[in-house]
Amino acid sequence: MGQLQGKVALITGAGMGIGRTTALLFAREGAKIIAADIDVKGGQETAQLVEKAGGQSLFVKTDVSKAVEVEALITMAVDSFGSLDCAFNNAGVSPRDPIATADSSEEDWDWIMNINLKGVWLCMKYEIKQMLKQGKGSIVNASSLAGIVALQGYPLYTASKHGVSGLTKVAALDYAKKGIRINAVCPGLIKTRMTQTENETQERLLMQDIALKQPLGRLGLPEEVGQAALWLCSDASSFVTGHLLSVDGGWVVQ
Numbered sequence: 001m002g003q004l005q006g007k008v009a010l011i012t013g014a015g016m017g018i019g020r021t022t023a024l025l026f027a028r029e030g031a032k033i034i035a036a037d038i039d040v041k042g043g044q045e046t047a048q049l050v051e052k053a054g055g056q057s058l059f060v061k062t063d064v065s066k067a068v069e070v071e072a073l074i075t076m077a078v079d080s081f082g083s084l085d086c087a088f089n090n091a092g093v094s095p096r097d098p099i100a101t102a103d104s105s106e107e108d109w110d111w112i113m114n115i116n117l118k119g120v121w122l123c124m125k126y127e128i129k130q131m132l133k134q135g136k137g138s139i140v141n142a143s144s145l146a147g148i149v150a151l152q153g154y155p156l157y158t159a160s161k162h163g164v165s166g167l168t169k170v171a172a173l174d175y176a177k178k179g180i181r182i183n184a185v186c187p188g189l190i191k192t193r194m195t196q197t198e199n200e201t202q203e204r205l206l207m208q209d210i211a212l213k214q215p216l217g218r219l220g221l222p223e224e225v226g227q228a229a230l231w232l233c234s235d236a237s238s239f240v241t242g243h244l245l246s247v248d249g250g251w252v253v254q
Contacts, residue, residue, distance in 0.1 A: 002030030003234040008081040010034040010073070012064055012123060013091030015042025017192035018142070020049070021222035022088055022229050027055030029230060034077040036062040037091070056081075064091045064119030074126040084130045086233035089123040090142040092116045092160075098153025109156055116160035117167070124171055128180060136179040140232045141168050143184040145248045161186075165244055172242030181241040183232045188248025191219040215250030 009026045013019040015037035023033050027050045035050070035057055037043035043059045050057035058080050062073045077084050093115050095108065120141050131137030146154060147161035165184060172182040228247045231237050246252055 002028065003230060003236065004086065005030030007085035008032045008034070008077065008083050009233065010036065010077055010084060010087040010127070012036045012062065012087075012089050012119070013142075014046045014059075015039040016046075018187070018190060018222045018225045019088075019090045020046045022090065022226035023050055023057070024053065025223065025226040025230055026088075026233070027053060027057065029234075031055075031086070032081050033057040034073070034081070035059045036064070036073055038063050064089075064123055065114040067122050067125075070119075070122045071126050074130055078130060083134055084127060084137065085134075086138040086140070087123065087127045088140045088142070088229045088233065089120045089127075090229075091119055091123075092142055094157050095154065099155075100153070101155040104156055112156045112160050113163075116157070117163040120164050121167060124167070124182070128171070128175060131180045132175075132178060134179075137181075138233045138237075139171075139180065139182045140229045141182070141184040143168065143186045143244060145186055145188045145246065145251050147184070147186050148244060148246065148252050168244065169242045176241055181232075181237070183237070183240060183243045183245065185225055185228045185232065186244050186246045186248065186252075187220060187225045188214065188246070188251045189219050190225060191221055213251065214248070215254065218249065220247060220249060 009031040011023045014023045014035035023035050023046050027033050033050050035043050035046045040061050047057040047059035060073050060076050062069050141164050143164040144161040146158040147165035151158045168184040225247050228245050
């Protein structure tokens with residue numbers, strides 16, 4: 001019996017990286033997977049990989065910044081699999097290059113906030129409505145080390161992730177007595193497409209810089225974040241809510 005045996009799990013941003021890895025992990029632990037992403041090709045590939053591994057999966061193209069699409073996503077999940085037991089609100093974006101606060105643009109603010117913060121709020125809004133009908137559920141939001149401490153050069157990203165962390169805590173209190181647990185994972189720098197560069201020299205220098213800054217001296221792996229999300233979604237964490245779980249190689253405790 002897997003840790004999520006017989007449960008229905010929604011994962012946003014499932015088309016690559018942490019989202020795809022987590023979808024495959026949850027499926028191996030017995031969950032039926034709703035893979036949501038704005039990237040059709042990536043999302044479909046994830047669903048196919050789940051099914052190839054013997055699991056059940058449904059891909060739904062979703063822009064998490066649009067309420068009508070998120071509401072439709074939850075409806076489709078329940079219509080297809082009968083319930084929604086857990087959700088990993090993982091969809092997010094990050095600027096590649098650092099920029100100072102005063103040099104940031106309004107367009108960048110809207111882009112980052114709409115996906116990282118509004119998107120998480122919208123997902124929770126409709127996930128919670130369904131979970132209230134069921135009387136139970138577990139939600140995990142993707143925050144970041146930038147949701148706990150300041151990440152210099154990334155003011156908008158830091159603001160969005162601090163928002164996710166705060167929203168997670170308040171929502172956890174709102175629904176603690178309703179059978180719904182709400183937590184967040186706070187990854188450090190993880191080896192995904194978002195942290196890779198096209199220049200091998202820059203990539204090597206980045207790795208060296210991270211080795212100096214992180215006590216564990218390396219990039220994290222998507223599987224390590226997925227395992228944290230799995231624990232928070234599973235019954236193994238049944239007395240945990242409102243928690244920000246750092247998966248950052250010790251960055252924030254320095």
